[in-house]
Amino acid sequence: MIIDNFMFKQKLNQFKHYLIAVATYWYYGRPARKLIVVGVTGTKGKSTTCRLIASVLEAGGYKVGMLTTVEFQIAEKRWANDKKMTMLGLGQIQKILRQMVKAGCRYAVVETSSEGILQYRHYGLNYDVAVFTNLGTEHSERHGGFENLRADKGKMFATLSGVHKIIAGQKVPKVIIANADDENANFFLTYKSDQKYIFGLKDRASFSGTTIIPTSTISNAHGSTFTFADKDFEIKLIGEFNLYNALAALAVGKSQGIDDEKIISGLKSVKLVSGRMEFVEAGQNFKVVVDYAHEPMSFTQLFDTLRGLIAPGNKVIAVIGSDGGGRDTGKRVQMGKIAGELCDFVVVTDVNCFDENPAEIAEMLASGARLAGKKNEKNLFVEIDREKAFSKAFELANSGDVVALTAKGTEPVICVANGKKIVWDDRNVANKLLKKYEHR
Numbered sequence: 001m002i003i004d005n006f007m008f009k010q011k012l013n014q015f016k017h018y019l020i021a022v023a024t025y026w027y028y029g030r031p032a033r034k035l036i037v038v039g040v041t042g043t044k045g046k047s048t049t050c051r052l053i054a055s056v057l058e059a060g061g062y063k064v065g066m067l068t069t070v071e072f073q074i075a076e077k078r079w080a081n082d083k084k085m086t087m088l089g090l091g092q093i094q095k096i097l098r099q100m101v102k103a104g105c106r107y108a109v110v111e112t113s114s115e116g117i118l119q120y121r122h123y124g125l126n127y128d129v130a131v132f133t134n135l136g137t138e139h140s141e142r143h144g145g146f147e148n149l150r151a152d153k154g155k156m157f158a159t160l161s162g163v164h165k166i167i168a169g170q171k172v173p174k175v176i177i178a179n180a181d182d183e184n185a186n187f188f189l190t191y192k193s194d195q196k197y198i199f200g201l202k203d204r205a206s207f208s209g210t211t212i213i214p215t216s217t218i219s220n221a222h223g224s225t226f227t228f229a230d231k232d233f234e235i236k237l238i239g240e241f242n243l244y245n246a247l248a249a250l251a252v253g254k255s256q257g258i259d260d261e262k263i264i265s266g267l268k269s270v271k272l273v274s275g276r277m278e279f280v281e282a283g284q285n286f287k288v289v290v291d292y293a294h295e296p297m298s299f300t301q302l303f304d305t306l307r308g309l310i311a312p313g314n315k316v317i318a319v320i321g322s323d324g325g326g327r328d329t330g331k332r333v334q335m336g337k338i339a340g341e342l343c344d345f346v347v348v349t350d351v352n353c354f355d356e357n358p359a360e361i362a363e364m365l366a367s368g369a370r371l372a373g374k375k376n377e378k379n380l381f382v383e384i385d386r387e388k389a390f391s392k393a394f395e396l397a398n399s400g401d402v403v404a405l406t407a408k409g410t411e412p413v414i415c416v417a418n419g420k421k422i423v424w425d426d427r428n429v430a431n432k433l434l435k436k437y438e439h440r
Helices: 002-027 046-059 092-102 114-118 146-161 185-189 240-255 260-268 296-307 329-342 358-371 386-396 426-437
Strands: 036-041 064-067 071-074 077-080 107-111 129-132 175-179 195-199 210-212 216-220 223-228 231-235 287-291 316-320 345-348 380-382 402-406 413-415 421-423
Touching: 002 092, 036 046, 036 146, 046 064, 046 071, 046 107, 046 240, 046 260, 064 092, 071 092, 092 107, 114 146, 129 146, 129 185, 129 240, 146 175, 146 185, 175 185, 175 240, 185 195, 195 240, 210 240, 216 240, 223 240, 231 240, 231 260, 240 260, 240 296, 287 296, 287 426, 296 316, 296 329, 296 402, 316 329, 316 386, 329 345, 329 358, 345 358, 345 386, 358 380, 386 402, 386 426
Parallel strands: 036 107, 036 129, 064 107, 129 175, 175 195, 195 210, 287 402, 316 345, 316 402, 345 380
Antiparallel strands: 064 071, 071 077, 216 223, 223 231, 413 421
């Protein structure tokens, strides 16, 4: 009876979200019908991919709107997302889409989360281009397992079977773009569309659609260059994972008929995505990077990338944590183990404990680091206070080392018990603390 009552409340809550989505879609005049909507979904890299896509479309001469975890954009106006949610609720997405239409935007680039899909926040977006970046187990518990998580993300692709839009007198084709180096790509490519593109770093000659595979790539501490169709492309963002993000944006540009020179210009112009591999410089003799990495896949790629930025003998020092509130508890030990294996020092701290005991969350992460051989108070430290954890990491750093401040990125608050929120910004706190290390 208790289980039935819980399930009934869940269904009732979902129905409420559905009614809000339908009502606001009509109230704001069904704005997505007048926009070419590009949806980006996956586990990591979504916000960066959206920014790169928007830049490519702008280089193509179009006004663009954008909604991501990091920021919002309506044509020339850009502002930070301080709502601590990827997809806005209560019809706010439809309201902003209408503003995009009024501002003369041709495109809306929308980061689409599985949580947003569960709450019907994708309703009425009428996607025209669906981009799949990659898929890990993040949030699988929320969906009742990995297969359900993947199926829910697939709902974005299912919307491509809807009516084609006519914009500027032309029929808008439905397009699927997928990272072929991810084993889940074929699942998303089975959905119906007019055009299908794949991108990646491995040869996929058997694919019958359009393939975006560089013939050569070079990465260094300043970004990456790659060659595709005898043209040289450059991005200012560091790490192989950003190559994938750039290839997705290239595929979107090609699908929209934007010429290569404009795509090259659009990709090159993105020099920073806030809170994503963002370096904090305050005159210290070691590197400090703020990154949103908060699950196993992004941990692995972040720490591998940072290891490649430092000289042999220098250290990678990681400050790690995990959201509370019962969210994806199964990933915590694995995250701690990855950090323990790939980093020289691990400092465990709070991210957003909500009503969960932050010490218990930290212990799960620390237990994973100990599985990788880390020892308490030697190369593993637990400091629940996030500012003190930063201080500890900076104390451990010497010239040439790199400190990674993970899990929050641009999040503007720390959520603790009883709904309380503490104003916060990893970058600002790091800058303040680093003043004492200036010219050390």
